[in-house]
Amino acid sequence: MRTLTLSTLGLVTALSGHAADLATRIPLSQRSEAARTTANEAAACKAAQPFFWEIGNAERPLAAGQAGDKAPDAQTRLALASASKWLYGAYVAQERQGKLSNEDIRFLTFESGYTRFKVCLPGQTVGECQASLLNGRGRIDLQTSNLFDYNGGHMQKHATLMGLSMLNKDALAVAIQRGLRPIGPGWDISYSQAQLAGGAVGTASQYSRFLRAVLRNDLQIGALLGTHAVCTNPATCPNEALKTPIPPTETWHYSIGHWVEDDPKVGDGAFSSPGAFGFYPWIDASKTFYGVLAREDRSGMRSDDPDQKPAVQSVDCGRLIRAAWLNGQAQP
Structure with a gap:
């Protein structure tokens, strides 16, 4: 299994140390104001509005706000799309008690090679969806095996191997909540379809609880952030990657159900899982802070212009908010 290169690891380590150092020196009020100004006024953030944003640490939220007219709030239920992937990666890590098999790693x-997947229907179980005609009867594509190919079929097939085949969308939500019970009582997630890689529905508040549990290492995925990461561009x-949703101008790595934003030119080493409709959760490289940029925008998804895609817009804005928070300076 390929891992991060030494140069990439060095970048992430340096960024982690820098962020941790700044966290001890910059007043909370200064960081909050810098993040708020950036969310409201930065050009990239205006393109992503309206949205709700929140930043916190392992213990609690530290700052939050709404940007743009009719912005959602912390309790607005939104389609998480690919932000669902981080939840499933965490679920598997819990079930495996932090010790993933080589097979788990290949899937996550x-x-x-299970890349024929397109979508689940609301009434299907996990197994019915995986084996449907629409999804190529769940067959492997040997031409994509051992190559990174961003497709929901990997997780859908893996879920059948985890014994989740018989679960419909509601039973799946119960199973994921039960598997992630270290988050604490009352943690809530639902699914619009029994699709592990993209079917979850939730709120910024509930997703933030998940991220805080990761930072506290209450969940096994905390120790796995950035591990087993593969090249994706x-x-x-x-020779390693076939398909990625990240613009080709950037090279990220992919870890256990989440991205490592370690592009040599613009990356800051953050861990994240942006969704197609713009829901963007992240943890900074130092594993000190988390953030959520919460929105649901279905326009521009099929555009050939990356700047029009909600996921890309949210990442562009979210990384500016993160930078503003970490260095205490509003970003243009």
């Missing part, structure tokens, strides 16, 4: 870093590692 999207190298399993066909333009820079054509």
Whole structure:
């Protein structure tokens, strides 16, 4: 299994130390104001509005706000889309008590070859969806095996191996909540379809509880952040990757159900799981702070212009808010 290069690890380590150092020196009020100004006024953030944002640490939220007219709030239920992937990666880590098999890793870093998947129907179980005609009868595609290919089929097939085949969307929500019970009582998630990689529905408040549990290492995924990460950009590692939703101008790695934003030019080493409709959760490279940029925008998804895609817009804005928070300076 491929891992982060030494140069990338060095970048992430340096960024982690820098963020941790700044966290001890910059007043909370200054960081909050910098993040708020950036969310409201930065050009990239205006393109992503309206949205709700929150930043916190392992113990509690530290700052939050709404940007743009008719913005959602912390309790607005939104389609998480690919932000669901981080939840499933965490679920598997819990079930495995933090010790993933080589097979788990291949599935959760999207190298399993199960790439014929398109979508689940609301009434299907996990297994019915995986085996449907629409999803290629759940067959493996040997041409994509052992190569990174961003597709929900990896997690859908893996879920059947985890014994979740018979669960419909409501039973799946119960299973995931039960598996992630260290988050605490009252943690809530639902599914619009029994799709592990993209079917979850939730609020910024509930997702933030998940991220705080990761930072506290209450969940096994906390120790697995960034591990077993694979290259994802066909333009820079054509022998390792076939398909990525990240613009080809950036090269990120993919870990256990989450991204590592470690592009050599613009990356800051954050861990994240942006969704197609714009829901963007992250943990900074130092594992000190988490953030959520919460929105649901279905326009622009099919655009050939990356700048029009909600996920890309949220990442562009979210990384500015994160930078503003970490260095205490509003970003343009």
